[in-house]
Amino acid sequence: xxxxxxxxxxxxxxxxxxxxxxxxxxxxxxxxxxxxxxxxxxxxxxxxxxxxxxxxxxxxxxxxxxxxxxxxxxxxxxxxxxxxxxxxxxxxxxxxxxxxxxxxxxxxxxxxxxxxxxxxxxxxxxxxxxxxxxxxxxxxxxxxxxxxxxxxxxxxxxxxxxxxxxxxxxxxxxxxxxxxxxxxxxxxxxxxxxxxxxxxxxxxxxxxxxxxxxxxxxxxxxxxxxxxxxxxxxxxxxxxxxxxxxxxxxxxxxxxxxxxxxxxxxxxxxxxxxxxxxxxxxxxxxxxxxxxxxxxxxxxxxxxxxxxxxxxxxxxxxxxxxxxxxxxxxxxxxxxxxxxxxxxxxxxxxxxxxxxxxxxxxxxxxxxxxxxxxxxxxxxxxxxxxxxxxxxxxxxxx
Ligand SMILES: NC(=O)c1ccc[n+]([C@@H]2O[C@H](COP(=O)([O-])OP(=O)(O)OC[C@H]3O[C@@H](n4cnc5c(N)ncnc54)[C@H](OP(=O)(O)O)[C@@H]3O)[C@@H](O)[C@H]2O)c1
Numbered sequence: 478x479x480x481x482x483x484x485x486x487x488x489x490x491x492x493x494x495x496x497x498x499x500x501x502x503x504x505x506x507x508x509x510x511x512x513x514x515x516x517x518x519x520x521x522x523x524x525x526x527x528x529x530x531x532x533x534x535x536x537x538x539x540x541x542x543x544x545x546x547x548x549x550x551x552x553x554x555x556x557x558x559x560x561x562x563x564x565x566x567x568x569x570x571x572x573x574x575x576x577x578x579x580x581x582x583x584x585x586x587x588x589x590x591x592x593x594x595x596x597x598x599x600x601x602x603x604x605x606x607x608x609x610x611x612x613x614x615x616x617x618x619x620x621x622x623x624x625x626x627x628x629x630x631x632x633x634x635x636x637x638x639x640x641x642x643x644x645x646x647x648x649x650x651x652x653x654x655x656x657x658x659x660x661x662x663x664x665x666x667x668x669x670x671x672x673x674x675x676x677x678x679x680x681x682x683x684x685x686x687x688x689x690x691x692x693x694x695x696x697x698x699x700x701x702x703x704x705x706x707x708x709x710x711x712x713x714x715x716x717x718x719x720x721x722x723x724x725x726x727x728x729x730x731x732x733x734x735x736x737x738x739x740x741x742x743x744x745x746x747x748x749x750x751x752x753x754x755x756x757x758x759x760x761x762x763x764x765x766x767x768x769x770x771x772x773x774x775x776x777x778x779x780x781x782x783x784x785x786x787x788x789x790x791x792x793x794x795x796x797x798x799x800x801x802x803x804x805x806x807x808x809x810x811x812x813x814x815x816x817x818x819x820x821x822x823x824x825x826x827x828x829x830x831x832x833x834x835x836x837x838x839x840x841x842x843x844x845x846x847x848x849x850x851x852x853x854x855x856x857x858x859x860x861x862x863x864x865x866x867x868x869x870x871x872x873x874x875x
Contacts, residue, residue: 480554480579482512482534483834487549487570488559489513490520492650492780493584493614496823497559502528504864505831512536514549540566543573550577555834557826558583561652562659563590568597571609575601580608580833584826586616586653586715587660589667591846592674599846603683606844610852612715613829614822618849619643619793619812619866620716620738621723622858625850626868627795627810628730636733637799640697641720642705643712644741645817647789650780653818655772661762683726683845690732692724697737699748704796704809708748709739713755723850731799741794780819791817794871807874813867821866828860829853836860 486501488494490513498513505511512534515521521535536552538545540560550556550573560566563585571594574581585591591611602609612618620641628637649657660667679685686692694717702709717738724730742748761767781789793812800806814821832839832853840854849857858868 480552482510482553484509484555484557484830485512485514485534485536485549485553486557486559486830487514487538488561490515490517490524491559492652492778493819493822493826494559495524496819497557497826498524498528500823500827501830502530502533504827506835509831509834510534512553514538516540540570543569546570546573547577550574550579553579555580555582555830557830559826561585561587562656563587564593564656564659564663568593571598574609575605575607578605578607580610582610582613582826582829582833584614584616584822585611585656587656588715588718589660589663589670591715591718592667592670595674595846596670596677603843603845608833608842608844608852609846610829610833610849611846612719613826613849615645615791615817615825616714617716617719618825618829618857618861619791619814619817621719621848621850622861623793623795623810623812623868624720624730624736625723625727625854626812626858627797627808629855630808630810630870631731631797631799633729633731635731635799636801637731637735637797638695639720639734639736640796641716641736641738642702642709642741642794642796643716643739643791644705644707644794645789645791647791647816647818648781648785649775649818651775651777652780654775655777658758658762658768658772661759662768664759686725687728690728691734692721692730693735694721695735695737697739701745702739702741705739705741705794707741707743708745709741710748710751712738712740714738719848719850723848726847726851781816786816786820789816789818789820790814791821807872808870809872811867811869811871814865824864824866825861828864829857832857832860
């Protein structure tokens with residue numbers, strides 16, 4: 478079907494949406510047909526004026542109005558959504574994209590949403606040849622692509638125990654806070670979706686592991702870790718879910734692959750503070766009155782200033798122990814960049830969309846819900862390297 482646009486960005490007037498619109502306007506090839514979409518025409522027109530790009534398409538749609546989503550999904554070849562919390566707003570748009578035959582990308586860090594999309598839309602997306610790719614921002618590209626980059630340096634036939642250590646500085650947006658608190662208030666629903674998914678995937682022809690292969694997540698414990706330069710604590714983020722699924726789907730991760738995932742803090746006191754802060758937010762998120770009160774402190778649409786973003790950074794260090802017995806060796810790699818949550822996230826999301834829309838050398842996965850490393854893989858790593866995100870080998874030993 479002939480489409481009016483190559484890429485449509487829904488949520489363009491939000492905090493990360495505006496940064497993504499700026500990135501696309503500045504870096505998409507001249508021939509790319511771009512459209513900005515959101516629920517307010519006035520805000521969208523204003524954004525086009527600020528970007529100095531009056532020729533960009535403008536599409537009005539509401540996440541709660543299925544007819545408008547249907548028209549939105551049919552307008553482009555690739556649809557990006559930055560409308561969150563995805564658990565509350567995301568699914569009708571995914572459904573509209575599958576029906577319209579439009580590839581879909583987002584920034585979600587909400588495991589329940591990803592599992593629900595798998596359970597309800599993966600098979601239809603496979604049949605329709607539509608790629609559904611979640612978490613194309615700091616959650617989870619540096620980890621998912623960092624793991625792929627690491628295994629690409631290793632032989633295919635060795636056991637690999639991989640540890641990911643993430644350090645970052647930066648402040649979070651109101652939208653991220655709302656999405657995180659929404660997810661923390663739905664732990665029961667999230668657990669149920671995860672169990673249903675595991676049992677469905679065990680029987681699916683594209684989820685089962687090849688005979689003889691083993692892929693495991695390993696829950697680490699807090700400890701001092703010289704390899705990461707500080708204290709590390711297991712992180713309850715969506716990243717390991719993507720890393721492990723990529724490993725299940727790609728035999729290059731070897732016959733026996735394990736992954737553990739940590740956040741790095743400089744001091745033990747920061748680790749304890751982080752755990753305590755998270756515990757308080759999770760507790761307050763359980764009851765609607767305390768949840769609503771908490772949400773008032775960080776309204777959607779707000780986020781760190783440009784100065785704050787300019788001082789922010791991330792570093793994801795991957796440590797792979799591979800081989801067996803006396804042959805055991807170690808490889809350390811790093812993925813690095815600037816402001817993780819917003820500046821670099823806008824870049825990662827935009828480059829993912831440009832790859833889906835224009836790159837002829839992407840892995841041929843067909844339709845379905847795929848982790849970024851499976852759907853976009855090495856071509857996306859090369860794009861991100863050209864865009865200034867570091868992927869490098871730090872050390873080989875053994
Ligand atoms: N993966 C990552 O690393 C990463 C990084 C950053 C953000 N995120 C996620 O990205 C999402 C957006 O974050 P943000 O900080 O940009 O949030 P935000 O500023 O609150 O933006 C949310 C956007 O959703 C739009 N929206 C809300 N309800 C809508 C509806 N019913 N119909 C149409 N549009 C609607 C808003 O429209 P208006 O502009 O009209 O209000 C706004 O454009 C969050 O879920 C966040 O967690 C993920």
